[in-house]
């Protein structure tokens with residue numbers, strides 16, 4: 245059965261490439277942009293910068309932006325007819341509905357067109373497949389006053405603000421060409437005519453995307469053409485993920501990050517680069533740009549391995565979006581917005597001025613060492629965030645990747661847990677006794693922070709996060725890395741525990757493993773801080789998960805430690821734990 249329509253982004257990549265080649269040549273794309281409903285001045289400017297700064301095809305970006313608005317190969321064919329690009333019409337003809345094929349003849353021989361049978365009226369689209377898109381700006385075309393180009397000038401788009409549109413225009417019905425609306429290559433007079441003819445409204449009806457859940461798999465190109473409003477299946481995870489979070493345009497992100505300038509880079513992770521962005525309305529944000537993999541094999545297509553990695557990358561980004569959009573807490577990194585319409589998906593977060601806890605513990609970027617009071621507050625805040633995740637809903641959420649790099653510090657050094665790509669629904673330890681333990685389908689996370697029961701038996705419970713948090717506490721107390729090849733033992737918990745077993749005297753232990761960068765304690769709370777943090781760290785990272793405390797107990801201990809002289813048992817774990825194996 246013939247498909248109802250083909251989304252531009254779903255067309256054969258080699259066909260699209262051919263079109264890009266033709267339209268990039270002599271900047272032909274600049275001639276067609278003014279005829280594309282919904283394309284604004286800022287979009288054209290973005291495409292120009294895209295070519296200038298990255299040497300990438302401006303047509304490709306232009307089509308991506310347009311395609312994200314729901315336009316199909318049929319619309320593209322009509323656009324090429326309007327701009328008399330017969331070569332392009334022929335290239336995409338196999339993807340175009342037969343009823344439109346007559347347009348080629350019409351373009352080649354407009355006189356003959358009078359004798360042609362009238363174009364069959366486009367069937368009225370089903371109501372549920374239509375979506376109303378209102379555009380704020382109407383581009384109009386003028387000849388640049390300062391143009392020094394000979395002959396017909398290249399149309400320039402200038403922005404003009406308009407009153408809100410009143411009448412809806414359906415491009416699938418109104419843009420079917422008749423001899424009246426076919427334009428020759430724009431000349432000054434034709435541009436004037438075009439301006440007068442162009443409908444006064446910018447409100448158009450766009451066919452809705454097919455529900456993505458019906459498609460076989462999710463890939464980047466599908467997602468980049470996806471917006472919140474054109475997903476129709478309520479069960480589809482993207483819709484759930486993005487509900488309650490604002491979509492933002494790719495252009496706005498480019499402007500905020502100064503075209504993703506290297507000066508704005510604040511960090512790099514496994515899946516993307518994080519940029520500092522300045523909003524036009526004022527305020528700073530962090531933008532994570534999920535990088536796509538450029539590796540292709542010698543046939544020019546991506547290997548199945550690369551496709552698998554891209555899919556996983558996308559899955560994790562959506563998981564992060566889904567969890568962060570659902571859970572709001574003082575100690576969970578707020579997500580502000582997302583963008584799926586551009587060449588790479590982007591997530592926009594609150595900007596954390598003091599970077600990651602990892603950076604601060606290692607005094608990277610010339611930062612000052614944290615004091616014991618700050619270390620206690622950061623430990624407590626992080627514990628509260630985890631406690632919230634484990635207890636807020638009936639089914640606890642397991643973060644799955646708690647580590648110092650994923651604890652971010654705002655300008656007041658308030659910690660916020662980030663990187664929820666591996667988060668999932670889990671079980672409380674108590675539930676495991678009643679039911680059978682949840683077994684993860686795969687092991688993911690940072691190996692040095694993963695507990696033995698997860699690495700060996702894939703047992704998934706809240707105690708996974710408790711174990712990882714224990715290692716974070718040991719890092720806070722000692723200033724040492726979770727794992728080091730040059731240390732014996734290499735794992736930090738084993739390293740501390742071994743010394744703890746040998747040395748009875750707390751002062752000597754402190755001398756051996758305390759973080760020497762931390763300023764000397766200035767009060768009783770600070771004096772006790774090292775012992776409390778390392779003790780809790782070792783307890784939380786015990787090999788036997790049943791011996792590890794719950795997050796509520798951990799919060800209670802840290803809360804007591806930050807407010808008054810704690811009356812809690814410290815360094816009492818000598819006989820309780822066996823040295824943990826390095827995982």
Ligand SMILES: Nc1ncnc2c1ncn2[C@@H]1O[C@H](COP(=O)(O)OP(=O)(O)OP(=O)(O)O)[C@@H](O)[C@H]1O
Nearest residue numbers: 510511512513514518530593594595596600649663
């Ligand atoms: N909201 C933010 N504000 C300020 N800096 C941030 C923010 N988010 C991330 N960063 C910085 O960017 C770095 C990279 O973050 P990202 O989450 O991509 O990777 P990661 O967690 O370090 O690594 P991976 O995702 O591979 O585990 C962080 O270590 C941090 O320094």
